[in-house]
Amino acid sequence: MSRQIWWFGGLFLVALVCWQWFRPITDTPVNQQDYQPDFIAKNLSSVQYNQLGLPYRGLDAEYAEYYEPLAMTLMEKPVILLYSPDGQPQWQLSGDEGMINTNDNAVLNGTVVGRGLQPDALVRTLTTEYLELDFIKNQLRSNRNVQLNSPTFQAQGQGLLGKLDQQTVELLHETRATYFTTP
Template structure:
């Protein structure tokens, strides 16, 4: 064999070895897939939405400083959300606000965290305000719960306790433990 034939054979041999190494590295990288950070499907700033019931009446209104929706999990994250909950006759009953919130559309539950305040819209309501650090509200049943310390203010009373079970439809509230109250005679 002459030198040219040997050089060509060596060149093709080297090319074959390099191609084989590249394929091995590619298959190793595919085997070790890194789970990436999920990106939101859409984002909104200064969000304002209104949801209507089947009768065409307002069911709820939501405002938020910032919102991110993830379609793969059907979860929406809110910054500084404010929910206005309406009764069946389209009268605003409750305003819920917090520093952070999350809506899970599959379970139809809202989780509010950090400086959660639930205010009655009607100033004639006996129960005026509920404050806690975290609460979960089922929007289908309007039943809320919390395992955190809860502070309740009403006309002539203040109550605090650990844990909460609240039915916003019937306006019944239960504190689960360590309940203390102060009542003012009028």
């Protein structure tokens, strides 16, 4: 081999080492995308109606961002109002932050408060830091500490499973309750 070939080979190796040495380092993964909202809403208010024209779900939020590729809406100060089959307000659920997707699931975070709005509601208030709502199965779920209050009892525990259509709420673990007698 001639010196010229060795010289070009060595120059190529030096260029390859310099390219790797001075290449900018990026911490972001290649697959991570920076999604921008498709639309932004302030003071959002929405009511959905069933086939009979009766309301079945309402949504209010101070601020909301909708992301089409993710099929979800991120919200600040969301308030979800759930109605009974006859169109009467049944539950009002609010949180500091929330997310709802097009598969009819919602998550509320922060200070989450649920209020039973029916006069005969067994639970008047529900308080937790995290609450999942499944609108298809009509269920509430949480894996955090939960407090339930009513005129006849106070209960707290870890985890919750609630069935909206049956008006039942079950604390799953470490449950403590105090019952009151009414005069």
